[in-house]
Amino acid sequence: MRLILASGSSARRTMLSDAGVAFDVERPNVDEDAAKAALAATGTYPRDTADALAQLKALRVSQRAPAALVLGSDSIVELADGTLLDKPESREDACDHLRRMSGTRVRLHSAAVMALGSQPVWRHVDTATLHVRALSADFITRYLDAEWPAIAACVGCFRIEGPGVQLFAAVEGSHFTILGLPLLPVLDYLRTRGVLTS
Numbered sequence: 001m002r003l004i005l006a007s008g009s010s011a012r013r014t015m016l017s018d019a020g021v022a023f024d025v026e027r028p029n030v031d032e033d034a035a036k037a038a039l040a041a042t043g044t045y046p047r048d049t050a051d052a053l054a055q056l057k058a059l060r061v062s063q064r065a066p067a068a069l070v071l072g073s074d075s076i077v078e079l080a081d082g083t084l085l086d087k088p089e090s091r092e093d094a095c096d097h098l099r100r101m102s103g104t105r106v107r108l109h110s111a112a113v114m115a116l117g118s119q120p121v122w123r124h125v126d127t128a129t130l131h132v133r134a135l136s137a138d139f140i141t142r143y144l145d146a147e148w149p150a151i152a153a154c155v156g157c158f159r160i161e162g163p164g165v166q167l168f169a170a171v172e173g174s175h176f177t178i179l180g181l182p183l184l185p186v187l188d189y190l191r192t193r194g195v196l197t198s
């Protein structure tokens with residue numbers, strides 16, 4: 001069965017290809033901001049928001065390729081006070097996000113939804129907890145000098161596989177979830193579907 005990753009995320013592409021999974025890529029081209037606003041208006045919990053966005057992406061591509069298994073995904077950063085961070089739109093935005101995360105506990109929810117024939121057939125959400133150090137103004141400046149604009153594509157303003165790891169005193173949960181996919185449950189489902197060998 002053909003697998004399509006409905007994502008423009010380089011980290012998701014890299015995780016799947018490094019795992020030896022054969023897949024095509026099609027960007028879902030959904031209006032995430034509008035979907036997030038509608039979900040926020042109904043008081044949707046952050047992990048459910050990630051799940052809903054992952055489903056929106058998977059179904060959008062599945063409508064174009066109903067015979068393929070389509071994987072949609074979404075990652076959301078939830079601050080300790082429950083507010084959500086989107087990807088930073090500018091260096092100033094990234095600086096603000098880092099200041100708000102400094103010295104706090106942040107949750108990163110990564111959701112995956114599989115669709116077939118324009119219907120969701122599997123879903124999984126995993127959450128990692130990130131304990132952010134107290135970040136000095138000097139650290140934030142030097143960090144952004146090194147990592148902007150590369151982190152513009154990353155919710156939470158970090159690439160944990162790179163210098164972003166310096167933000168954290170501790171992390172709890174799957175490294176893959178932090179990168180953007182609950183990878184092990186995804187691989188398990190691909191085995192049940194015969195896309196991967198058991």
Ligand SMILES: Nc1nc2c(ncn2[C@@H]2O[C@H](COP(=O)(O)OP(=O)(O)OP(=O)(O)O)[C@@H](O)[C@H]2O)c(=O)[nH]1
Nearest residue numbers: 007008009011074075154155158159160178179180
């Ligand atoms: N490389 C890297 N990317 C991260 C990290 N944390 C979060 N991300 C990325 O942040 C992005 C979260 O935004 P999403 O809206 O879920 O996905 P996207 O990049 O817009 O791509 P789509 O799936 O097409 O929506 C994803 O691409 C994640 O892979 C990290 O530590 N390292």
